[in-house]
Amino acid sequence: MRPIRWSGLIPLALLLGLLAVGWTVFGDRIVQSVVAEAASDALGTEVEISGLRLSLADSKVTISRLQIADPRDPMRNLVDAGPLLVDLEAEPLLERKIVISRLAVRGGRNGTRRSRAARVPRNGYLQRTLADVDRFRDQFRVPLLQLVPLDTIRDVLLDPMQLVTVQRAIALHHRADSAKDATAEKWRALALRTTYDTARALVEKYRGVRPVSLGIAGTRTAVRDVRATLAEVEAAKGRVERLHRTVRAGIDSVEDAVRDLDSARRADYAFARGLMKLPTFEGPELGNALFGDVAIDRVAQALYYARIAERYVPPGLMPRETPGPERLRRSGATVAFPIAPSRFPQLHLARGDVEFEVPDAAGRTARYVAVVTDATSEPALVGRPMVVRASRVERGGAVGSVRLHAVMDHRGRVPRDSLVLTAQGIALPRLPLPGLPLAAMPGAGTSGLTVRRVGDALTARWVLRSGALDWAVDTVARFAVASDGADTRHGQARRFVERLVVRVLTGVEDLSLDARVTGTLAAPTVQVNSNLDDAVASSLRGVIGEEVRKAELRLRAKVDALVEERTAPLRAQVADARLDAERRVAEARAELERRRQELEAQLRALGGQVLALPGAATAPAMP
Amino acid sequence: MLLTLLKLVQSLVSTLHSEGTPRQIGIGLALGAALGLTPIANVHNLAILALLMVLNVSFGAGMLGWLVFTPVGFLLDPLFDRVGHRLLVETPALTPLWTRWYDSALMPWTNYDNTIVLGSFAAWLVLFVPIAVLGGWAVVRYRETWGARFQATRWYRAVTASKAYNLYRVFVP
Numbered sequence: 001m002r003p004i005r006w007s008g009l010i011p012l013a014l015l016l017g018l019l020a021v022g023w024t025v026f027g028d029r030i031v032q033s034v035v036a037e038a039a040s041d042a043l044g045t046e047v048e049i050s051g052l053r054l055s056l057a058d059s060k061v062t063i064s065r066l067q068i069a070d071p072r073d074p075m076r077n078l079v080d081a082g083p084l085l086v087d088l089e090a091e092p093l094l095e096r097k098i099v100i101s102r103l104a105v106r107g108g109r110n111g112t113r114r115s116r117a118a119r120v121p122r123n124g125y126l127q128r129t130l131a132d133v134d135r136f137r138d139q140f141r142v143p144l145l146q147l148v149p150l151d152t153i154r155d156v157l158l159d160p161m162q163l164v165t166v167q168r169a170i171a172l173h174h175r176a177d178s179a180k181d182a183t184a185e186k187w188r189a190l191a192l193r194t195t196y197d198t199a200r201a202l203v204e205k206y207r208g209v210r211p212v213s214l215g216i217a218g219t220r221t222a223v224r225d226v227r228a229t230l231a232e233v234e235a236a237k238g239r240v241e242r243l244h245r246t247v248r249a250g251i252d253s254v255e256d257a258v259r260d261l262d263s264a265r266r267a268d269y270a271f272a273r274g275l276m277k278l279p280t281f282e283g284p285e286l287g288n289a290l291f292g293d294v295a296i297d298r299v300a301q302a303l304y305y306a307r308i309a310e311r312y313v314p315p316g317l318m319p320r321e322t323p324g325p326e327r328l329r330r331s332g333a334t335v336a337f338p339i340a341p342s343r344f345p346q347l348h349l350a351r352g353d354v355e356f357e358v359p360d361a362a363g364r365t366a367r368y369v370a371v372v373t374d375a376t377s378e379p380a381l382v383g384r385p386m387v388v389r390a391s392r393v394e395r396g397g398a399v400g401s402v403r404l405h406a407v408m409d410h411r412g413r414v415p416r417d418s419l420v421l422t423a424q425g426i427a428l429p430r431l432p433l434p435g436l437p438l439a440a441m442p443g444a445g446t447s448g449l450t451v452r453r454v455g456d457a458l459t460a461r462w463v464l465r466s467g468a469l470d471w472a473v474d475t476v477a478r479f480a481v482a483s484d485g486a487d488t489r490h491g492q493a494r495r496f497v498e499r500l501v502v503r504v505l506t507g508v509e510d511l512s513l514d515a516r517v518t519g520t521l522a523a524p525t526v527q528v529n530s531n532l533d534d535a536v537a538s539s540l541r542g543v544i545g546e547e548v549r550k551a552e553l554r555l556r557a558k559v560d561a562l563v564e565e566r567t568a569p570l571r572a573q574v575a576d577a578r579l580d581a582e583r584r585v586a587e588a589r590a591e592l593e594r595r596r597q598e599l600e601a602q603l604r605a606l607g608g609q610v611l612a613l614p615g616a617a618t619a620p621a622m623p
Numbered sequence: 624m625l626l627t628l629l630k631l632v633q634s635l636v637s638t639l640h641s642e643g644t645p646r647q648i649g650i651g652l653a654l655g656a657a658l659g660l661t662p663i664a665n666v667h668n669l670a671i672l673a674l675l676m677v678l679n680v681s682f683g684a685g686m687l688g689w690l691v692f693t694p695v696g697f698l699l700d701p702l703f704d705r706v707g708h709r710l711l712v713e714t715p716a717l718t719p720l721w722t723r724w725y726d727s728a729l730m731p732w733t734n735y736d737n738t739i740v741l742g743s744f745a746a747w748l749v750l751f752v753p754i755a756v757l758g759g760w761a762v763v764r765y766r767e768t769w770g771a772r773f774q775a776t777r778w779y780r781a782v783t784a785s786k787a788y789n790l791y792r793v794f795v796p
Contacts, residue, residue, distance in 0.1 A: 008676035015672070096731035321712070324737045329662050330700040332739030335711045336725075337718070343726040 028054050041326070044124015045071040045078070059093070061086040069118030070111075071126040078126075081108040081356065092344040100349045103372075108356025133304045137296050139524055160562040162271070164264040169566035172257050176573050179250050183581065186243055192588055195236045199595035202229050203602050211606055223606050230599045237592050244585045251578045258571055261563070268559050273552065290536075291528045294431050295515030299460045302419050302451045303521075306408070345378035366426075367393045368402070385409035385416075392426070400425030400444070414455045421449040428466060437474045438502055442466035442511050458524060460517040469511045473502075504539045508532055643681045649759030651681035653751045655688025660696040660703075660750075661743040666733050684758065699746070700739060707742030 032052035039047035051064025065082035211219040324331035352372040370390035392402040428442040445466030675685040
């Protein structure tokens with residue numbers, strides 16, 4: 001039997017012919033659909049491509065229009081460009097790699113309205129990047145501009161139990177009570193009354209008794225009894241002294257603790273001051289409060305575009321797994337292997353020329369040109385960092401200039417990115433001031449943004465200079481401020497402070513701002529200095545400084561009163577305990593001494609008369 | 624759905640009662656199994672289709688194999704994924720081969736670097752001979768037992784009289 005069915009060649013040829021015709025007719029549409037879908041999946045937002053023409057003979061692709069939807073606004077485009085011309089290299093295509101020798105993009109615009117709402121997945125790559133950048137922004141602690149008036153003390157200290165001093169005083173009071181009860185118990189345990197009674201009874205027993213009547217044996221017994229009682233009295237004296245020392249030590253300890261309450265009081269002053277939210281009028285704090293947010297926004301925008309680019313320009317050279325293509329069956333994973341040094345990278349844009357328009361702060365549309373070189377998925381293979389240069393183009397003479405130079409060096413494992421953006425002689429954007437119904441309008445000036453990132457470490461600087469500073473009052477915010485608490489003393493005081501700050505700021509005609517961001521991506525800090533800080537600080541200090549000082553004195557007095565309410569009785573309690581202890585000890589000492597003297601007198605009497613008796617040589621010796 | 628079922632039945636009937644040898648039917652079935660077990664939109668399936676047309680094997684059996692093994696492919700995708708991952712990522716001895724293919728012309732277009740494609744293709748290679756042998760044996764057994772009785776039924780005569788059956792006859796060896 002023949003292994004080959006020659007008649008089968010006909011339908012095979014028909015099938016191949018059909019495929020060729022299908023490709024000729026539908027190939028462009030298929031490629032357009034596949035590329036748009038792949039780009040949408042990759043970016044996480046809808047990418048629309050129209051008018052794609054593929055010419056395999058020339059290795060060229062032309063696209064009439066490219067729209068990338070804004071993931072935050074489905075009716076708006078982040079990028080709207082066209083026509084695009086792509087020159088591909090043929091040989092890498094055989095290896096399923098895309099090397100673009102040249103990309104030309106014309107008519108790029110940002111923010112155009114879409115004809116229909118875009119399909120934006122909820123957790124796409126762009127949205128995740130935006131969320132990452134928002135998280136980066138949220139890490140900064142930008143102080144609020146505190147212009148709260150000063151009459152809020154009574155609202156703050158309603159609960160004395162918030163104060164550490166009060167809490168400790170209450171604890172000491174309980175401790176003193178316990179010590180007092182324990183001391184009373186120990187006094188009872190001494191049983192001094194028994195000792196007194198025993199001594200007195202003995203003295204009474206032998207008062208006026210002559211040894212002759214007792215006889216020698218009786219006298220011996222009497223002397224022995226007296227000596228025994230005397231020893232008991234001495235022992236009682238010893239116990240009294242020991243108890244005295246213990247009680248005194250305990251009282252001293254409580255007194256020391258009462259004195260230590262002063263250090264807790266200082267902490268209570270600081271706590272209450274924090275609750276009061278006194279006005280901010282130190283330079284660095286003011287700068288951060290006024291311009292911290294806008295400075296962080298500038299850096300965050302740079303970081304956003306860097307994170308987008310980083311996904312397709314990853315650092316290092318390593319095998320990577322990505323989810324496979326979407327199909328009816330399971331996608332699996334597609335593994336990318338390390339490419340040999342002499343081969344083509346998976347994706348490489350050698351040079352891209354982009355023309356785009358962006359509306360400036362004055363509302364005019366300005367044209368820009370950008371050149372992107374060596375944007376690649378394998379930077380280590382290409383051996384050159386990705387560079388982006390952009391500049392503003394003006395027809396009919398230069399009115400101002402904007403220049404951008406960015407480098408993404410991901411050839412090694414540690415990414416090194418830098419961005420320098422300078423703008424001169426152009427209308428700078430409006431800067432709203434948080435906490436105030438004001439926005440700064442720098443007008444024409446210069447602005448410079450420098451961002452450098454090495455691995456996780458970040459340094460950035462934003463400098464802004466303007467000699468034509470103007471101000472815009474936010475009427476909505478001003479109305480809200482004016483009507484909020486209009487009739488209260490609180491509201492009036494706050495408006496007084498705000499009017500003062502607004503008056504000072506609107507009198508400043510130039511702006512010099514220097515904002516620095518340092519730290520790491522996980523723990524960044526911002527420091528902003530501007531000429532407005534000193535102007536506002538000195539005026540606030542002059543007017544409000546005295547009020548702040550008085551407020552602080554009132555605050556201290558209030559804290560002192562609340563603390564004194566608890567500590568005065570405690571000090572009295574400790575003093576009473578000390579007096580009571582001293583009194584008891586003195587009484588016990590006096591009583592025991594009296595008994596001792598009586599017993600010794602009795603002993604002497606018994607001993608003297610014994611000597612006069614016959615056989616006195618055997619009489620007991622005198623103590 | 625109904626059309627697919629009808630095609631399946633006609634394919635089955637025509638294959639079982641064709642003049643093809645069990646070997647031709649078995650190999651045709653095994654080649655068609657590739658179309659069902661592996662994801663259809665891949666270059667290697669064009670080659671399989673070409674082989675079915677050009678080789679002296681049962682085209683009907685190939686179509687039958689495609690239809691029968693397509694749901695099997697869907698069900699076994701998790702297994703194919705594991706097999707593909709084991710071959711692509713967890714077998715260092717094969718990494719130089721994959722790396723060489725990654726930089727070669729045309730091989731990347733086969734999507735061998737996808738775990739499902741590689742895993743299902745590898746599974747098909749392993750199952751090719753058993754499917755071919757079992758398929759041939761099943762045809763022999765059928766023809767020896769039920770074949771003659773079924774050919775006498777009215778239903779069989781109706782199927783074989785249809786124009787679709789005439790078209791299939793073009794491919795009967």
